[in-house]
Amino acid sequence: MLTDQTVAAAARDAGIDVLPRYVEETASTQEEARALADAGAPEWTVVVAGHQTAGRGRLGRGWASVPGKGLQLSMVLRPPLALADAPVVSLLAAAAMAAACREATGVEVASEWPNDLVAGGRKLGGILAESRVEGGRLVHLVLGIGVNVSHRQEDLADEIRGTATSLALQGGRAEPEAVLERFLRELRRSYRPEDEGFVDAALERYRAVCVTLGRSVRATVRDGRVVEGRAVGLDERGGLLLERDGERLIVSFGEIFHLD
Numbered sequence: 323m324l325t326d327q328t329v330a331a332a333a334r335d336a337g338i339d340v341l342p343r344y345v346e347e348t349a350s351t352q353e354e355a356r357a358l359a360d361a362g363a364p365e366w367t368v369v370v371a372g373h374q375t376a377g378r379g380r381l382g383r384g385w386a387s388v389p390g391k392g393l394q395l396s397m398v399l400r401p402p403l404a405l406a407d408a409p410v411v412s413l414l415a416a417a418a419m420a421a422a423c424r425e426a427t428g429v430e431v432a433s434e435w436p437n438d439l440v441a442g443g444r445k446l447g448g449i450l451a452e453s454r455v456e457g458g459r460l461v462h463l464v465l466g467i468g469v470n471v472s473h474r475q476e477d478l479a480d481e482i483r484g485t486a487t488s489l490a491l492q493g494g495r496a497e498p499e500a501v502l503e504r505f506l507r508e509l510r511r512s513y514r515p516e517d518e519g520f521v522d523a524a525l526e527r528y529r530a531v532c533v534t535l536g537r538s539v540r541a542t543v544r545d546g547r548v549v550e551g552r553a554v555g556l557d558e559r560g561g562l563l564l565e566r567d568g569e570r571l572i573v574s575f576g577e578i579f580h581l582d
């Protein structure tokens with residue numbers, strides 16, 4: 323069970339010396355972490371909630387939680403990276419969470435570019451990365467992550483029942499705190515943004531869990547245009563490289579729909 327103690331132990335065991343904040347219920351951990359970041363909270367400030375009443379997803383969507391069944395967390399990071407390299411951190415977090423879920427439950431978890439976590443072809447979780455930028459410089463990054471852990475079919479809202487899943491529904495047995503502990507450990511180990519070669523190493527880890535590569539996709543890009551092509555790789559900043567009729571284009575933001 324997620325409690326003050328289990329959350330604190332997970333952070334400590336991961337080598338994080340900033341005391342995490344656990345709340346049984348909040349509107350959104352993302353709002354809490356953002357307020358803490360704006361007030362100067364240090365890197366590795368982690369906020370975990372047992373339940374959110376106004377959880378937010380990417381692209382203005384919501385994120386539903388069921389008390390005690392999922393893992394909802396947000397963390398403050400202050401990577402000394404160029405703004406254009408910041409998306410790589412959320413790709414690394416996706417790779418770390420995929421590994422954590424696998425270690426905790428044995429369930430094979432992958433990522434659909436850029437920030438979805440999937441298992442058995444269904445959505446298991448997602449990452450919302452929000453940054454504060456001042457004078458063209460990245461001040462902080464708030465990474466919000468939600469994972470469905472012990473949900474049963476009836477715990478999933480009607481509108482996502484056909485497309486969503488949980489670790490339990492995929493045959494894995496774990497509690498949210500077991501996934502949290504492994505995730506923090508994985509990320510603590512691999513997040514070394516001051517190292518030369520960090521961006522390449524993070525991309526390497528992400529490629530290994532990304533199931534979008536090699537697939538045909540339809541992408542809605544920032545200006546609302548829809549493009550289709552085969553995902554042939556990631557560029558040096560984590561953008562998705564699409565190929566169509568011998569031409570290549572980079573999708574650096576947006577929503578992907580897998581066509582095969």
Ligand code: BTN
Nearest residue numbers: 350352377378379380448466468
């Ligand atoms: C997505 O797939 O659209 C991203 C979902 C992100 C959900 C997490 S849960 C913890 C954090 N707090 C929020 O309000 N959202 C993120």
